[in-house]
Amino acid sequence: MLAVVPPPVTVRVPAKVNLHLAVRDVRADGYHELATVFQALSLTDEVTVASAEESGIEVTGEGADSVPTDQSNLAWRAVTALASHVGRDPDDAKIRVIIKKNIPVAGGMAGGSADAAAVLVGLAALWRLEIGRDELAEVAATLGSDVPFALHGGTALGTGRGEELVPVLTRHTFHWVLAFDRQGLSTPAVFAELDRLRAEGDPPRLGSTEPVLEALASGDPNQLALLLGNDLQAAAVSLRPGLRRTLRAGVNAGALAGIVSGSGPTCAFLCSDADSAVRVAAELSGAGVCRTVRVAQGPVPGAKLVTGDDLPRSTPPQVHA
Ligand SMILES: C[C@@](CO)(OP(=O)(O)O)[C@H](O)COP(=O)(O)OP(=O)(O)OC[C@H]1O[C@@H](n2ccc(N)nc2=O)[C@H](O)[C@@H]1O
Numbered sequence: 001m002l003a004v005v006p007p008p009v010t011v012r013v014p015a016k017v018n019l020h021l022a023v024r025d026v027r028a029d030g031y032h033e034l035a036t037v038f039q040a041l042s043l044t045d046e047v048t049v050a051s052a053e054e055s056g057i058e059v060t061g062e063g064a065d066s067v068p069t070d071q072s073n074l075a076w077r078a079v080t081a082l083a084s085h086v087g088r089d090p091d092d093a094k095i096r097v098i099i100k101k102n103i104p105v106a107g108g109m110a111g112g113s114a115d116a117a118a119v120l121v122g123l124a125a126l127w128r129l130e131i132g133r134d135e136l137a138e139v140a141a142t143l144g145s146d147v148p149f150a151l152h153g154g155t156a157l158g159t160g161r162g163e164e165l166v167p168v169l170t171r172h173t174f175h176w177v178l179a180f181d182r183q184g185l186s187t188p189a190v191f192a193e194l195d196r197l198r199a200e201g202d203p204p205r206l207g208s209t210e211p212v213l214e215a216l217a218s219g220d221p222n223q224l225a226l227l228l229g230n231d232l233q234a235a236a237v238s239l240r241p242g243l244r245r246t247l248r249a250g251v252n253a254g255a256l257a258g259i260v261s262g263s264g265p266t267c268a269f270l271c272s273d274a275d276s277a278v279r280v281a282a283e284l285s286g287a288g289v290c291r292t293v294r295v296a297q298g299p300v301p302g303a304k305l306v307t308g309d310d311l312p313r314s315t316p317p318q319v320h321a
């Protein structure tokens, strides 16, 4: 019997930076209550999902060597979670996932979460599921705190452990320079370091997100630059003291302000405009403080199909005997 195999589906999905990341106390479930403002950036991974005779994951690109290709990959966990959610046996889901990475691994830019969100959107299209974004976001939250935002994109206020989102409307584009470090940092280790620093002393804590929301509404990068803040920064710098030098180098190169992105170690520099970002990137590249420098803009949309059934077909359906 001939079975029609749907064509592969490709999804583009953005990295994030936290413009404001206030970390409250640790909860009974081990997570910290957050108040954060996320922004999705034009630094994207591309994830293809395809029906296949053998399941598996392929990863290429930025940091691919340190990404697991077994069932611990967050993208694979997304296949399993969505299959279970819609009543399919995950063991019968014969899916190949192909990830092209640009987002630095363990970089505080939610790359793994992005790949998981991309799989949810891609599989929903591949399997022609009648499933809305809200329902996908519920599945996303079971996979990790940052996964719902990767679906959502744009700019958003995140509360709870980061998974409860309210969109923030901004009509302005902001220009960023990103400095990738030579090695990643573990998110749980950075939260644990913050708990240790707080047990030892009383490091300053960020206040309300309101001023950041006002600066976003104004669209003035100078105003926003003064308000960027991250309670995890002290912990990331404590584990990776060289980040102090990177942060200084970006500002010396002409950025308005620099911040550790999420749990780090990527540093994100806000610039006054696109030309300034290119100049800062060039100077930072020569400063010897990081492995790679990238320019990006935000906000951009969340996980989005780039091929598939809602766009003109580029790949004809395959037929398997
Ligand atoms: C810090 C942030 C800021 O956006 O991003 P990254 O730097 O990882 O990109 C996020 O809170 C990371 O979210 P995500 O990477 O999805 O974390 P999860 O898988 O949910 O949790 C990993 C571990 O981080 C710690 N964790 C995470 C979120 C949170 N609100 N409190 C926590 O204490 C816990 O130790 C948890 O076991």
Ligand SMILES: Nc1ncnc2c1ncn2[C@@H]1O[C@H](COP(=O)(O)OP(=O)(O)O)[C@@H](O)[C@H]1O
Pocket: 066, 067, 068, 072, 073, 074, 075, 099, 104, 105, 106, 107, 108, 109, 110, 111, 112, 113, 115, 116, 184, 185, 187, 262, 263, 264
């Ligand atoms: N698809 C994936 N892409 C990147 N890392 C992944 C993926 N799946 C699992 N991981 C693991 O998750 C860890 C966190 O990676 P990542 O999401 O890139 O960083 P962060 O939590 O700092 O934003 C990595 O150490 C990596 O081993």
